[in-house]
Amino acid sequence: MQIREVTVQNFKGIASMSWKPGAPFCCLIGAGDIGKTSLLDAIEATLSPRWITFMEADFLDCDTGNPIQIDVTIGELSSDLKSDERFGTFVRGWTKENVLRDEPISDDEPVLTVRLTVDATMEPVWELVREDLDRPKVLSNRDRALFGLVRLSGSDARHLAWGQGSVLARLTDNTDETAQRLAGAYRSARSNADFRDIPELAASAAAAEKQAKSLGAYVTGEYQPGLELGRSGFSSGSIALYDNGIPLRQAGLGTKRLATLAVQKSGIVEGAMILIDEIEHGLEPHRIMGAISQIKSDQKKNAAKHRPTGQILMTTHSDVALAEAGGEALRILRRDRHTRKMSVLAVKEPEVIGPVLRFTPRALLAKRVLIIEGYTEVGMLSGIKENWPERHDDIPIEQLGAALADGNGSQGVSLAATLKGLGYETCLFRDSDTDMKPADFDKLKAAGVPIIEYSGKVNTEQAIFLPSNDELVQRLLDFAAKEHGLQSVAACIASKVDGLSPEVAEGPFSEWVQNLDIDPVELRKTLGEVVHRKKWFKEQRIGRAASTLVWDVIRSNLDSDLATTFEKIETWLYE
Template structure:
């Protein structure tokens, strides 16, 4: 089973959302914090889960229960049980290739069902199956909703690591003949001895759980098995917990617990589960994140190749490691306006490849400043720490701003790719090589703001030409700190013959007639010998550059840096 269409109205932070995840088996929603990604998973779970959901005022958009919550989920690739007329067959709708849902299905349509959850001011949720062919919707019970095969992994799921009533392990074990009698006997002798390893159905389920958990990357120290874990609640089936050796699995690391729970939940659904995972990377090292995503995707591809139900995996993430394991058609970027209207858009493959190669973490930001080269990147990374002093000590990261490396000539294309995905994007570059007219036009068309010095100046030239002599001394000292005194002075002496280059810059001789001024010559040396051509060196001079800008002397440098500061703080 898979979700083909989702419509949400007035649910928590979402006033409206319409999303078509597509036919791929895995979909990953990303976006900046507080864009309501988790709310999307909550909406799906609330509609399809067999659990009774309790609603209150905060579950309504802006807390206004006068506007009812409405969530509609259209499911395709239906199981046999859902297709039968005795169940829901009379409410079958048609799903076209473009994702449009028709009440009168045609031969070339895929069969689909639409489930609607509504909650009004009474706080009573109503689950219904809708189809315009039947004016009266069919009310769905929790037993009906259990057929939709939704699995949600979020936070602690310790109950699924026991054989308690309603747990996944209990469903996997089933009502095997003799199991109940053996459990009853185990209860009676629990305080004396409990030989749960003699109950084959429990042991078999534990072995199956171990195998499934290992496939997703869970660490197994010894072996999984059933054992007692008595608590204050007395002795019951919930006292039988999955153990790794003699240690309850619930006491394992967070990552192992989550992977084991996810594996167990998926295994309990035989006809294509819809799996919802919020922040899949939580508690996992990068290599286990890669392994888990790869294993989940491989399992779906294997099921598809064998014509078995593939199901659907819907995840959210804030990890660029997860992105590296995804294909472009699996990635969706979520945006939400201040009015609560959200959209989830797919990512073109060419844009995805470009961004994944150069700046995957930018996809989690709201506003992105693309820096053309290493000097510009280092300079901005240092300046951003100084900006906050003038802005109530608020770092730009708190505003959702990311500063990324544009990798030289790739910077304009990267900026356009990000802007094309809906990000507010700007480009910071030097001006030693003018942009081609067609590139300028494309940047303008994508609303990419370009910050540069003009006058064909590179960053080094713009900095030195804006400096007073005492500031030049500080720049020379910064170069000495990076490259060494002997190296820098050996580079200065041939350019300034007869000058004591160790003396303050203000005492140096004036430029020879017809030659560049001293500022220009020393800037050319900085360019030629790459004094500041690295992220680290660019960052080292950021405080000096900020001092120049704050002096208030008009210059291409101060104009450019001042404009960037206003942009990152949206002023």
């Protein structure tokens, strides 16, 4: 099953919102406390079979006079749910244009709308609704269980035992023989507890183990049912999943979360709707990547076999998870500070943000993003920004929600405009040695994206060399020689400077410059062009290593084009 639309009113920090996920896999991102978890809470409260206890704090502004209403419209329905014996009377239509209507026609997808309302009495009411019908159908917890919702958050391990209401309990065939054998096992528990001989329990454990391995949980032996006695005495809840003699409820946080998700997935016959809050919690980067990859792979396999794919709605603050999810899955949450109306924006051109996902995905978790034209500037600014906090009450740009992003050269214009359209404050920093195309300039102006560039027609390397005195030029050349070899650097420079031999160029700058009949400014401009053409500072690692030198150049001449340009960048990032 998949959610086609969710609308929320007066729930927690959300005054109103309407969202159509539009995909089987969605990765929700946004600023902290924007409402990502609240959105998952709203969906869970509406579709979970559990009884939800509401409090005053669950209402917007704690105002119980404005009732909570959450509508979740669900598609990819099973035949059972669409049958007249079940909910057929309340089936609605979802058009190809993603519009909901009460009376479906032949080309519409059959959908059901579940409505949760909570008024001042704090008593939740779950109903199936059609606006053209006078009376809705009240849904019980058993009815809601049919929608197959799974929620993974925190370290909830209740599904790792055969307790009342757990998925393992539902997975286990409840036959008279099973009950009798369990009763016998209870009686001899203290002397000889062995549940492996009960086929139904063993089958449930094996199904959970298979799913857990696929998601990346560490399985040291094999999953088996075992006895776990606690203060509450002996009951079905005392039978828990074990791995190599250790209760899974005692496993590490990451493995415990993945095992819990695996157990819940095992309990869903057809495509489950899975809500995952902060998938990275307790997981190493490789297991984050593995879990997301496996979930997406399962959906693709089901789609290829024309089986229900289900749906994953996932939140994250991890750049690893972002990169693995991909641009098509990204959904950016925005909320108006005054009205508290929430919107969820999809990336219309996923390929445009590809460079950010490949090189600096963490920038998408920021509020303000500086798009930088190339590797040289990205590396240098990554180091130079470390000098700024002492000028701003020891506050780094990251604390203000600002980030740097590689624009991948000419793609920077489209990237800046796209991010601006997704609600990010964006600015483009570029060299000025080539004029910007009029169409690109108009595109950024229309989007409201400012441009920062050098005042003269220079590239960054020239902007660095031009204000440098002889000592700083020598340090820059020594740095290039250390990275790329003295002879190679000297030969390249000599080939572009008239009257300079490679042998002389290997010597001190202050000596060989005295023997040249060339304007010092033109010489420095030529040196910068050589460094630029040869891409000696192009790698981010090298650019960052050179940032200390660049910072010294800036401090040596605060009126230079380099210094004033970088000051504009600093000012924008700290606005």
